[in-house]
Amino acid sequence: MGIPGNAKRKRSGQEVYAAILAGGIGSRFWPLSRETTPKQLLKVVGDESLLKSTIRRLSPLIPAERVSIVTNARQAEIIRLHLLYGGDGKALSPGYIVEPVGRNTAAAIALAAFEVWRKDPEGVMAVLPADHIIKDGKSFRAALKAAIAVASEGHLVTFGIVPTSPETGYGYIKAGKKTVSRINGHTAKRVDRFVEKPDIKRARKYVADGSYFWNSGIFLWKAGRILEEIKAYLPDVYNALSSASSPAEVAEAYLSFKDVSIDHGILEKAKDVVVIPADFPWSDMGTWSSFSEILDPDGDGNIIKGRVVDIGSENSIIFGCDRAVATIGLRDFILVDTPDATLVCPKDRAQEVKDVVNILKAKKYIEHEHHRTVERPWGSYTLLEQGEGYKIKKIRVEPLRRLSLQLHKHRSEHWVVITGTARVQRGEEVVDIAINQSTYIPRGVKHRLENPADTPLEIIEVQNGEYVEEADIVRFDDDFERK
Amino acid sequence: MGIPGNAKRKRSGQEVYAAILAGGIGSRFWPLSRETTPKQLLKVVGDESLLKSTIRRLSPLIPAERVSIVTNARQAEIIRLHLLYGGDGKALSPGYIVEPVGRNTAAAIALAAFEVWRKDPEGVMAVLPADHIIKDGKSFRAALKAAIAVASEGHLVTFGIVPTSPETGYGYIKAGKKTVSRINGHTAKRVDRFVEKPDIKRARKYVADGSYFWNSGIFLWKAGRILEEIKAYLPDVYNALSSASSPAEVAEAYLSFKDVSIDHGILEKAKDVVVIPADFPWSDMGTWSSFSEILDPDGDGNIIKGRVVDIGSENSIIFGCDRAVATIGLRDFILVDTPDATLVCPKDRAQEVKDVVNILKAKKYIEHEHHRTVERPWGSYTLLEQGEGYKIKKIRVEPLRRLSLQLHKHRSEHWVVITGTARVQRGEEVVDIAINQSTYIPRGVKHRLENPADTPLEIIEVQNGEYVEEADIVRFDDDFERK
Numbered sequence: 001m002g003i004p005g006n007a008k009r010k011r012s013g014q015e016v017y018a019a020i021l022a023g024g025i026g027s028r029f030w031p032l033s034r035e036t037t038p039k040q041l042l043k044v045v046g047d048e049s050l051l052k053s054t055i056r057r058l059s060p061l062i063p064a065e066r067v068s069i070v071t072n073a074r075q076a077e078i079i080r081l082h083l084l085y086g087g088d089g090k091a092l093s094p095g096y097i098v099e100p101v102g103r104n105t106a107a108a109i110a111l112a113a114f115e116v117w118r119k120d121p122e123g124v125m126a127v128l129p130a131d132h133i134i135k136d137g138k139s140f141r142a143a144l145k146a147a148i149a150v151a152s153e154g155h156l157v158t159f160g161i162v163p164t165s166p167e168t169g170y171g172y173i174k175a176g177k178k179t180v181s182r183i184n185g186h187t188a189k190r191v192d193r194f195v196e197k198p199d200i201k202r203a204r205k206y207v208a209d210g211s212y213f214w215n216s217g218i219f220l221w222k223a224g225r226i227l228e229e230i231k232a233y234l235p236d237v238y239n240a241l242s243s244a245s246s247p248a249e250v251a252e253a254y255l256s257f258k259d260v261s262i263d264h265g266i267l268e269k270a271k272d273v274v275v276i277p278a279d280f281p282w283s284d285m286g287t288w289s290s291f292s293e294i295l296d297p298d299g300d301g302n303i304i305k306g307r308v309v310d311i312g313s314e315n316s317i318i319f320g321c322d323r324a325v326a327t328i329g330l331r332d333f334i335l336v337d338t339p340d341a342t343l344v345c346p347k348d349r350a351q352e353v354k355d356v357v358n359i360l361k362a363k364k365y366i367e368h369e370h371h372r373t374v375e376r377p378w379g380s381y382t383l384l385e386q387g388e389g390y391k392i393k394k395i396r397v398e399p400l401r402r403l404s405l406q407l408h409k410h411r412s413e414h415w416v417v418i419t420g421t422a423r424v425q426r427g428e429e430v431v432d433i434a435i436n437q438s439t440y441i442p443r444g445v446k447h448r449l450e451n452p453a454d455t456p457l458e459i460i461e462v463q464n465g466e467y468v469e470e471a472d473i474v475r476f477d478d479d480f481e482r483k
Numbered sequence: 484m485g486i487p488g489n490a491k492r493k494r495s496g497q498e499v500y501a502a503i504l505a506g507g508i509g510s511r512f513w514p515l516s517r518e519t520t521p522k523q524l525l526k527v528v529g530d531e532s533l534l535k536s537t538i539r540r541l542s543p544l545i546p547a548e549r550v551s552i553v554t555n556a557r558q559a560e561i562i563r564l565h566l567l568y569g570g571d572g573k574a575l576s577p578g579y580i581v582e583p584v585g586r587n588t589a590a591a592i593a594l595a596a597f598e599v600w601r602k603d604p605e606g607v608m609a610v611l612p613a614d615h616i617i618k619d620g621k622s623f624r625a626a627l628k629a630a631i632a633v634a635s636e637g638h639l640v641t642f643g644i645v646p647t648s649p650e651t652g653y654g655y656i657k658a659g660k661k662t663v664s665r666i667n668g669h670t671a672k673r674v675d676r677f678v679e680k681p682d683i684k685r686a687r688k689y690v691a692d693g694s695y696f697w698n699s700g701i702f703l704w705k706a707g708r709i710l711e712e713i714k715a716y717l718p719d720v721y722n723a724l725s726s727a728s729s730p731a732e733v734a735e736a737y738l739s740f741k742d743v744s745i746d747h748g749i750l751e752k753a754k755d756v757v758v759i760p761a762d763f764p765w766s767d768m769g770t771w772s773s774f775s776e777i778l779d780p781d782g783d784g785n786i787i788k789g790r791v792v793d794i795g796s797e798n799s800i801i802f803g804c805d806r807a808v809a810t811i812g813l814r815d816f817i818l819v820d821t822p823d824a825t826l827v828c829p830k831d832r833a834q835e836v837k838d839v840v841n842i843l844k845a846k847k848y849i850e851h852e853h854h855r856t857v858e859r860p861w862g863s864y865t866l867l868e869q870g871e872g873y874k875i876k877k878i879r880v881e882p883l884r885r886l887s888l889q890l891h892k893h894r895s896e897h898w899v900v901i902t903g904t905a906r907v908q909r910g911e912e913v914v915d916i917a918i919n920q921s922t923y924i925p926r927g928v929k930h931r932l933e934n935p936a937d938t939p940l941e942i943i944e945v946q947n948g949e950y951v952e953e954a955d956i957v958r959f960d961d962d963f964e965r966k
Contacts (some may be wrong), residue, residue, distance in 0.1 A: 344816075460868075462899040
């Protein structure tokens with residue numbers, strides 16, 4: 001593998017790629033986020049997950065074929081199934097760059113940059129977080145287009161969001177005086193310095209000053225250019241990834257990497273870093289409080305969803321689900337109620353939700369892992385009840401989809417159809433089962449559940465056995481190529 | 484029917500009766516209290532409901548045969564099943580005095596007094612709320628014994644609790660100077676006046692004064708004596724009930740009664756009202772905040788139950804259930820999480836929970852009616868899931884109990900045994916069904932579910948039909964004499 005860095009500036013016609021960083025869980029969004037439903041897969045606004053929105057927002061400029069999702073193996077599989085089969089039926093097939101472990105953004109970007117550079121030594125790459133909110137896709141793409149042009153010239157481009165309030169939760173980018181480039185009304189200025197999350201006093205000063213911008217975590221550069229800088233400031237990372245020729249070698253290299261962000265590790269030191277001020281509405285959805293930025297509150301300043309009875313709360317975020325939630329006199333509070341877990345905290349302590357998740361893990365609770373309803377490529381299942389030797393699920397199979405051909409070594413299953421028609425393969429026989437009919441799958445018998453119709457199928461499954469965990473499944477054939 | 488009132492004073496040897504007022508729901512304790520699980524049936528401390536504790540606390544002095552529960556018809560049936568079959572297996576069979584509608588305590592006590600007086604014109608009666616907490620039964624009975632003696636002399640006796648703090652949630656009784664009677668260290672003083680719930684300033688003054696006591700709502704008198712006073716101050720009530728000779732006539736009379744408490748309607752005006760100061764620990768459990776009086780808080784002042792992860796809360800009451808609950812930085816808050824409903828409010832607004840229940844009703848939510856798990860004399864059922872045309876329940880049948888012989892006109896049922904053995908009558912056949920076996924009850928077929936063993940039986944029931952509500956049940960035979 002070669003050494004990049006000597007690409008000429010101002011070359012035009014190169015392809016543009018995108019690396020979407022999607023390695024995190026976003027545990028500050030518990031109980032909505034879970035290990036198997038990371039924040040980027042949540043439908044925060046509208047019917048689309050944050051990640052799908054991120055990909056689709058790019059697509060007029062960067063089609064999904066040139067987009068790579070950078071994440072770990074477990075999440076890559078979850079994301080793959082989500083993008084292919086989740087929800088709206090419009091499949092997305094980006095590439096996947098699988099990190100063996102998480103080592104912050106510098107390593108992830110280095111890995112992605114090598115992949116782009118090896119394909120296209122002149123390629124420009126956009127780096128984007130998977131889980132931010134950008135409401136105005138058109139403005140975003142106009143800024144992106146300008147940034148691509150500036151990056152093509154060889155600059156390292158950061159997107160600086162024009163601040164609308166003295167946020168203390170964001171890092172800031174201080175623009176220098178010097179204008180490096182001007183394209184279609186967008187100005188690229190030399191970056192003076194990167195500023196850590198400020199206190200409220202300094203934040204107010206930054207907003208008033210006019211030359212400070214929120215650091216959006218969105219970057220553009222030629223892959224070769226960022227690799228030059230990585231070579232200079234993180235030579236260990238550069239050398240290890242440059243010479244790694246197999247996933248095993250990448251994995252070994254990763255173990256030695258330090259946890260370094262691209263901002264600290266590279267951009268604060270690199271030459272020729274520029275900022276393009278962008279004024280589209282943006283939120284990094286850092287904590288539950290971020291909902292106050294993206295949703296319109298009612299007359300009392302509340303954002304209320306679900307079956308909620310409230311008496312006199314103010315400036316609060318109250319999210320219910322199918323359960324009844326009653327609140328009285330909350331002030332600047334957050335309440336999130338999900339079918340299996342509830343969170344209550346003052347807005348100004350929302351960042352501590354991350355600590356809650358760590359405590360849940362330490363206590364060996366399970367509510368940080370899965371939701372009560374688990375999405376699957378064929379539909380979903382909802383855990384209704386679990387006890388010693390049994391488990392009850394409601395299973396929903398989307399039209400014309402089917403589960404894998406499988407068997408269980410430790411449990412038998414009773415199925416009762418409550419909606420639609422089920423086609424059941426049991427051993428050698430195949431039968432169709434209508435509403436109010438049932439069947440029995442003995443332990444050890446190969447079986448498959450299929451929805452042959454164009455309306456949803458729902459069944460109740462009663463599992464009986466000594467061991468009724470998901471792990472007891474032997475798959476023989478699967479439409480979704482799951483391992 | 485005769486006219487009481489001319490019973491001689493100082494007659495000894497008469498029987499003592501008790502009327503327990505149990506007409507309320509205690510909706511301030513939602514979501515723990517529900518219409519079908521009123522506050523008095525809650526197990527607030529220990530394993531016994533407040534009502535059972537109230538009855539058992541009396542029993543060394545007043546056996547259950549001389550206790551009457553005064554309530555409405557719907558609650559009488561709920562209470563009857565609870566006292567006969569609920570929980571610990573020790574059945575209680577008090578009498579029931581059924582009010583056609585609720586008209587506050589004056590009417591309820593008049594109705595009960597007539598019943599006692601007709602049985603025993605010299606009878607003494609204790610009047611007690613069903614849902615208060617008295618931790619020290621022995622002290623209570625010592626005071627009760629003294630009060631019985633004083634009441635036997637013809638006085639109208641109130642129990643005044645020696646205040647331990649300047650409570651603003653209780654009414655107070657101001658004792659006069661004059662001591663009417665002294666028995667076993669208990670003193671009965673003439674009542675000077677009844678005082679409404681005070682503000683905190685006056686409450687402090689009352690506690691410091693020493694002659695003010697909390698009005699416990701516990702009263703003792705000869706039935707004939709209170710009827711004399713009712714005749715004098717609520718002659719309409721007296722006359723109507725005196726001449727009513729059938730439940731229908733009582734019902735008609737009640738409709739004309741005004742909503743008047745015994746305190747306002749009678750005791751504030753009557754002659755010869757005395758107070759016996761009592762210093763046993765007592766709480767009327769008026770709101771969720773009352774838990775701070777009866778349970779010991781941890782080092783941060785919190786009372787926490789259930790699967791709760793808390794970071795830095797203080798002086799709060801946090802009750803979880805089987806779901807995970809996470810709280811951060813609550814100050815003087817109440818959080819109550821039940822399987823189908825959550826309540827969050829500051830302690831000082833706990834009285835508004837009653838308003839929440841009214842809003843739930845107005846919105847036609849169902850979470851004020853039933854719990855997700857509904858107690859039945861044969862065991863209980865838990866609603867797992869409900870949807871268009873189906874309902875899923877987990878049914879638990881206690882050892883050697885059985886449901887009624889019944890049929891449903893609009894639904895069929897699939898049963899899968901998950902614990903124990905079920906004896907199933909289906910039409911003419913009777914079969915035993917073991918764990919992991921199932922059966923099907925078609926619509927319109929007479930059936931019965933029985934637990935023939937001495938260990939619990941649990942089944943999963945999947946109901947299918949156009950109409951899957953509890954009302955669709957035709958009962959042919961029932962061990963519990965339910966209507």
